[in-house]
Amino acid sequence: MANAILQVENLVKHYGDVHAVRGVSFSVEEGEVFGLLGPNGAGKTTTVEILEGLRTLDSGRVCVCGLDPERDSDALKQEIGAALQATSLPDKMRVIEAIRLFASFYKRQRKPEELLQRFGLDEKRNSFYGQLSGGQKQRLALAMALVNDPQVCFLDEPTAGLDPQVRREIYDVIEELRHDKKTVLLTTHYIEEAERLCDRVAIVDHGVVIALGSPRELKARAGGTTRVEVRLSKPESNGAMKNLEGVVDVREVDGAYVLHSQRPPQTIVSLVKHLESQGNELVSLEIATPSLEDVFIEMTGRRLRD
Amino acid sequence: MKNFVALTRMRVQLAFRNKMFFFFVIVMPFAFFFLWLGLLAKGIPDRCAFYLGPVVAFNVMGSFWGLSAALVLFREQGILRRFHVAPVTASDMLASSIVANYVLTLPIVALELFFARVIFHVPSLGNPITLFLLISIGIISFGSLGLVVASITNTMQETQVLNQLLWLPLIFLSGATFPLAYMPRGVQRFGLFLPATYLVNGVQQAILNAATPWSRYVEILSLSLWACLTFFLSSQLFRWEPEAKVPRRAKLLVAATIIPFILLGVAENMSDRVLREASAALARFDSGPSSARPASLSIPIKPATGKPSGSN
Numbered sequence: 001m002a003n004a005i006l007q008v009e010n011l012v013k014h015y016g017d018v019h020a021v022r023g024v025s026f027s028v029e030e031g032e033v034f035g036l037l038g039p040n041g042a043g044k045t046t047t048v049e050i051l052e053g054l055r056t057l058d059s060g061r062v063c064v065c066g067l068d069p070e071r072d073s074d075a076l077k078q079e080i081g082a083a084l085q086a087t088s089l090p091d092k093m094r095v096i097e098a099i100r101l102f103a104s105f106y107k108r109q110r111k112p113e114e115l116l117q118r119f120g121l122d123e124k125r126n127s128f129y130g131q132l133s134g135g136q137k138q139r140l141a142l143a144m145a146l147v148n149d150p151q152v153c154f155l156d157e158p159t160a161g162l163d164p165q166v167r168r169e170i171y172d173v174i175e176e177l178r179h180d181k182k183t184v185l186l187t188t189h190y191i192e193e194a195e196r197l198c199d200r201v202a203i204v205d206h207g208v209v210i211a212l213g214s215p216r217e218l219k220a221r222a223g224g225t226t227r228v229e230v231r232l233s234k235p236e237s238n239g240a241m242k243n244l245e246g247v248v249d250v251r252e253v254d255g256a257y258v259l260h261s262q263r264p265p266q267t268i269v270s271l272v273k274h275l276e277s278q279g280n281e282l283v284s285l286e287i288a289t290p291s292l293e294d295v296f297i298e299m300t301g302r303r304l305r306d
Numbered sequence: 307m308k309n310f311v312a313l314t315r316m317r318v319q320l321a322f323r324n325k326m327f328f329f330f331v332i333v334m335p336f337a338f339f340f341l342w343l344g345l346l347a348k349g350i351p352d353r354c355a356f357y358l359g360p361v362v363a364f365n366v367m368g369s370f371w372g373l374s375a376a377l378v379l380f381r382e383q384g385i386l387r388r389f390h391v392a393p394v395t396a397s398d399m400l401a402s403s404i405v406a407n408y409v410l411t412l413p414i415v416a417l418e419l420f421f422a423r424v425i426f427h428v429p430s431l432g433n434p435i436t437l438f439l440l441i442s443i444g445i446i447s448f449g450s451l452g453l454v455v456a457s458i459t460n461t462m463q464e465t466q467v468l469n470q471l472l473w474l475p476l477i478f479l480s481g482a483t484f485p486l487a488y489m490p491r492g493v494q495r496f497g498l499f500l501p502a503t504y505l506v507n508g509v510q511q512a513i514l515n516a517a518t519p520w521s522r523y524v525e526i527l528s529l530s531l532w533a534c535l536t537f538f539l540s541s542q543l544f545r546w547e548p549e550a551k552v553p554r555r556a557k558l559l560v561a562a563t564i565i566p567f568i569l570l571g572v573a574e575n576m577s578d579r580v581l582r583e584a585s586a587a588l589a590r591f592d593s594g595p596s597s598a599r600p601a602s603l604s605i606p607i608k609p610a611t612g613k614p615s616g617s618n
Contacts, residue, residue: 077391
């Protein structure tokens, strides 16, 4: 890739007998918001931490901003910003002190005041870290990831555990980064987050990239079908469900039948008729355009949150 | 250097906002100071001079406790991870812990010395250069011991247990709480293998006998070497990540830190220099203007050797 600022080739990492990452490859272009989407334990955080220079790789090759994270760790840290998962600051450190302290570590610095304003932390500038809400702590983490005006920004599960309102606030912040043409590598297990924020997404499962492309391209793999998810009072055979009109694919996931249909109205009519003939009842029915979750289900037979 | 200064400033700032810091670094040392000089020495100037060395050494040694706990807490809470992704090195982090601890401890010790002169009328603080050198090296070396403890323990619980295991022999078998010359022979012999014994003896000799830095070269050099060794090891074993466990092999490496004091202990057991000095100090204390001895010290004196060394 011509403008790849970040390259990963056949990355492998083991923790004892656990194969966390098993040959991951992808590259990220300058100015791109790239997502690693996958369930917990898929190897997303390990991949990111190797790119940040926090962990060593077992085999493969990674390159960030033209630097080797293991060999050029000091130089690399000047060029990247990171909002880590499971990190913290001392409870008695003030917001402004944290930003000033971390800014002082870098050769290139942004003005702390500007970051406070941009991340809506101006009013909390003198508050202790321990007094901040979850959303405010996350906004501070993002502000601190940008103190050095980084070339690449790593955001590891930036909205995990936050309520929907705060999550949307964080989305706005990340969208602003995209407007600013910042390169962002985002890990998430939220479908909405990947679809809304990422230019391209790599879907990761069990340490392997199982699909890669823009959200639109990935969803197109569902073949322009509509997703019809039904729950029934009695089980039906997959074969019977696949014979319904317009249905091209059926999967049973968590006790529900996920049907991909090219003609949803006809599918529903034939479903109702079939259930009547079998003395079965419809418990629930959901119709949706295909999401990245459908791609994941198609590739793994499991839901992303499992 | 810039990172180290910024981190040191942060550590000092955070310490002043911590209630535990006030208790362990200010309240407790002064409580100990007034208890020993006011009650045990009954405020008698010569006796206060005798106890001043151990009291100061006790407070200097205590710094290792808070330093190890703070570092382990930072690691357990994932605070160190955040620093790890910034251009901060393990040496920046460790050296800032040592210097912040020094900056916080030194004024407390200086105040104790000041109060000893003003309130308890201690006749002299002896040789101020020796005193300053030993106190400084003591704060740094015991601070480095705290870093080693933080490096080889995985949880706060483990840290507290190891701190207790180190602290009790350091304060009870070194002369920091009860004069070494009062101890049974076997305990005296064992005490000569402890770094604390050399700090207590050095500070006491600097105050009572105005010992010159040159005459205290054994204490100054041994504690300095120990500080370098413990700091180097802690930087090698430093872990940023809470889940990173220290390998058992690395724990064995820490045993290397006791080598200087094993060698010194063997040499001192052969020469009896420290025990002679401790006995001489106690003999002077006993023959002071008031012969009434503090109640807690009314156990029979068991001099280390028959031949006191005299002053330096």
